[in-house]
Amino acid sequence: MLRHMESQLLFLGTSGDLSLTAERLRKSGGIIIKSGGQQIHIDPGPGALQESAFQGANPKDTTIIVATHNHIAHSADIPAMIAASTQQGTRQQLSIITSQSVLEHIPRPYILWCQNMFPAVLGKKITVKNIEIHPQQVYHNDDGAVGFKIFTPHSIIGYTGDTKYAKDVAEQYKGTDILIINVKYSRNEKSATNLTMEDAEKMIKIARPTLAILTHFGEKVHSENPLYEAREIQKNTNVQTIVATDGLSIAPESYSAKLKTKTLNLYS
Numbered sequence: 001m002l003r004h005m006e007s008q009l010l011f012l013g014t015s016g017d018l019s020l021t022a023e024r025l026r027k028s029g030g031i032i033i034k035s036g037g038q039q040i041h042i043d044p045g046p047g048a049l050q051e052s053a054f055q056g057a058n059p060k061d062t063t064i065i066v067a068t069h070n071h072i073a074h075s076a077d078i079p080a081m082i083a084a085s086t087q088q089g090t091r092q093q094l095s096i097i098t099s100q101s102v103l104e105h106i107p108r109p110y111i112l113w114c115q116n117m118f119p120a121v122l123g124k125k126i127t128v129k130n131i132e133i134h135p136q137q138v139y140h141n142d143d144g145a146v147g148f149k150i151f152t153p154h155s156i157i158g159y160t161g162d163t164k165y166a167k168d169v170a171e172q173y174k175g176t177d178i179l180i181i182n183v184k185y186s187r188n189e190k191s192a193t194n195l196t197m198e199d200a201e202k203m204i205k206i207a208r209p210t211l212a213i214l215t216h217f218g219e220k221v222h223s224e225n226p227l228y229e230a231r232e233i234q235k236n237t238n239v240q241t242i243v244a245t246d247g248l249s250i251a252p253e254s255y256s257a258k259l260k261t262k263t264l265n266l267y268s
Ligand SMILES: [Zn+2]
Pocket: 069, 071, 140, 162
């Protein structure tokens, strides 16, 4: 169990294509942020329930579920996570923040088990205790899909969700400490719905987070090994860029600009 002030960013899976999940080449299940006593589960796709338990994030401790859009890879396990977190509705501790398209597809009893339900609408900030969540613009083949900026007590974490590239999408993530980017396609692929490696590089050049993390890989990216691309992107952008692996766990506060300033002030 983490102490109250400690935080963790944990990638349950990195699959951006269910065929990779089905072949057990990459897991899916989403991303977990533990911070300020809360456990946030982002995009709980297939395997979220088992993987969170398996990777040391007890589903019972989930306090916030955040889902970007109504595609299976991002939302399949929402009912299972609600059931586990609320213990079949006997514990009122869970907030769910997601697009209208997802909310419409969650069976009603599960929705009633949640303490709070917030439709994710652009321009509308959502506060749950010490966490603030800002829905962000995406361009994807699900109306109402969003990305998120998550303000924890120690850091600002951006998550693009699924989107095609646009300059205004990239600009939203200026000022993030960590930017998690879903990169489904390789540099020479084209997509009207998702980001390519070339798009990710453009995005990082504009947003300039302290740390960029690439994840949600399609088959071609997987087979080419995204590590080489991450190195290239880091060289071209001068922004620290890493590739998420299944089970990757990092301490987000190590990349917090706010914390660095504080530390510097101690010595000035
Ligand atoms: Zn999608």
